[in-house]
Amino acid sequence: MATNKKLNIYFYGGAGKVTGANFMLEDLESDKRFLVDCGLIQGTRASERENYDPFTYDPSKIEALFITHAHLDHIGRIPKLVHDGFTGTIYSTPPTKEISQVSLLDSMNVLAHDATEQNLPTLYDEADVNRAMSQWQTVEYHQPIKIGETTIVLRDTGHILGSAMIEFMINGKKIVFTGDLGNSPAPLLRDTEEVTDATFMVMESVYGDRNHEDRDLRRHNLEDIIEETMRRGGTLMIPAFSVERTQELLFEIENMMENSRIPLVPVFLDSPLAIAVTSVYKKYSNYFNKEATHIRLAGDGIFKFPQLHLTPTAEQSKAILHSPARKIIIAGSGMSNGGRIIHHEKNYLPDAKSNLLLAGYQEVGSLGRQLQEGARLVKIHGEEIPVRAKVVSIQGYSAHKDSDHLLKFVESSADHLKKVFVCMGEPRASLFLTQRIRDYLGVDAMVPSAGQKVEIEV
Ligand SMILES: [Zn+2]
Numbered sequence: 335m336a337t338n339k340k341l342n343i344y345f346y347g348g349a350g351k352v353t354g355a356n357f358m359l360e361d362l363e364s365d366k367r368f369l370v371d372c373g374l375i376q377g378t379r380a381s382e383r384e385n386y387d388p389f390t391y392d393p394s395k396i397e398a399l400f401i402t403h404a405h406l407d408h409i410g411r412i413p414k415l416v417h418d419g420f421t422g423t424i425y426s427t428p429p430t431k432e433i434s435q436v437s438l439l440d441s442m443n444v445l446a447h448d449a450t451e452q453n454l455p456t457l458y459d460e461a462d463v464n465r466a467m468s469q470w471q472t473v474e475y476h477q478p479i480k481i482g483e484t485t486i487v488l489r490d491t492g493h494i495l496g497s498a499m500i501e502f503m504i505n506g507k508k509i510v511f512t513g514d515l516g517n518s519p520a521p522l523l524r525d526t527e528e529v530t531d532a533t534f535m536v537m538e539s540v541y542g543d544r545n546h547e548d549r550d551l552r553r554h555n556l557e558d559i560i561e562e563t564m565r566r567g568g569t570l571m572i573p574a575f576s577v578e579r580t581q582e583l584l585f586e587i588e589n590m591m592e593n594s595r596i597p598l599v600p601v602f603l604d605s606p607l608a609i610a611v612t613s614v615y616k617k618y619s620n621y622f623n624k625e626a627t628h629i630r631l632a633g634d635g636i637f638k639f640p641q642l643h644l645t646p647t648a649e650q651s652k653a654i655l656h657s658p659a660r661k662i663i664i665a666g667s668g669m670s671n672g673g674r675i676i677h678h679e680k681n682y683l684p685d686a687k688s689n690l691l692l693a694g695y696q697e698v699g700s701l702g703r704q705l706q707e708g709a710r711l712v713k714i715h716g717e718e719i720p721v722r723a724k725v726v727s728i729q730g731y732s733a734h735k736d737s738d739h740l741l742k743f744v745e746s747s748a749d750h751l752k753k754v755f756v757c758m759g760e761p762r763a764s765l766f767l768t769q770r771i772r773d774y775l776g777v778d779a780m781v782p783s784a785g786q787k788v789e790i791e792v
Contacts, residue, residue: 374410402513492516617719
C-alpha cells in the first residue's frame, strides 16, 4: 500500500445550514482541487445576500466541479463560478444537466428581479448559463472518471431524477459526498444505493432530528382529498415544487384515474418550469424504478393521460379560471411564495367548496405557512383575501431520508469510517444526527462550521 496522503476538505457552503452546498476536496501534493456542488443560499434576505459575495477561493484554480443533483441549493451559483473564472469541467448525470439548465434559466429572472429591488448586481446572465453548459460533461452512474490519481464515481441517491452521491477514490480510500439522500422507496426513483466502504463521509442532515410519518397513508390521503373536493364541486389547488414532487403527484393522480379510483376531472399543470422538468423526466424514464417502469410500459406512457392539460403560456394559465369548477390545479411555487399558484389562490381560497392541498414543507413567513396554520384572512398582491377553502396538509412526500434512515445509511460503512462530517441541515438537526452516529454506531462525527478547513489522511 502507498504511503498515507493528506487532503483538505473545505466546507464553504451547506455547513451549519441546509442550503448553499459548496465543498472542496484539495490534494495539495498533486495540486488538484475538486468542488462538489455550487448551490444558492436560500432563506432570509440577509443570508441570500451572501450569494453575491465573491468566492473565498480562486475559481480558476479548480480542476473540476461535480454536481450531486439539480436542486437550486446545489447548482444556483454555478453560472457565477463560471463568470468568476472557473474553466474546468462540470460533471453530472445527464438528467441533472438538463434539469439544471431549465432551472438556472428559470431562476435567473426571479434573481434579477430581487437583485434590482435590493440594488445588487445581477448574479448571472444567460451567457453565463450557456458557458456553464459548454463546460458540462455528463456521466452515467458507475461510469468511472479518472483525474490524475483520483477516480470518481457517481451513485444513485434516489432523491430526484439523476441525483447522485460523489465518491472519490484516492489511495485506495473512499471519500463520499452524499448530496441529498432520497426517501426510498419512492414512487418513481430507484432506492438509494448502499455504500459499505466509505472512509470519510460528508453527508446531508435535513431531517437529522426527525422521523417521517407513515408514507403508505399519503396515497390514501391524496385520494380522499381529491374525491371530497370533486364531490363538493370545487377546485383542488396543489402548490407544488417543480422537481420530483410534481412528477410524483402527477404519476399518482394518473394511476388513480386509470384505475377509476377518482373522478376523471381536468388536471392543469400550470408551471412552465414544472412542464419543462416533466419532459426531462419523460425523456429519462429509463432511470425509474422497476414498478414505475412496469406501469409506464403497460400503459400508454407516463405523464400522458387525456385529463392532463399543460398550460405553459400566461393566457392559457388565465383561461383555467373559466373552465368548470371541478378541476385540479398543480402550480408553483411550493410554498406559495410566488409563481402562478398565487393567482389561483386569490380566485379559489374564498370558495368554501374548494380545497388547498399542501404536500411539502412550508417555511416560516411564507403564505403557505400562514394558510397551513389556519389563517382566515391573507394578503395576496396587496389585497385581503378571505380563506373559506379548506387547507389540508399531507405528510410523507418528503424527498429526504429521515433520521433513522440517515443513520442506517451511515451504518453500512461503520466498519470503515474514520469520520463523518454532518452538513446540509439546521444546526439542531445536524448536532442531533452527529450524536446518534457517535452513540449508536461508535463512529467519529462532527458538524463543520461554515468556511472550516479539515485535514484528513487517506
Ligand atoms: Zn435536493
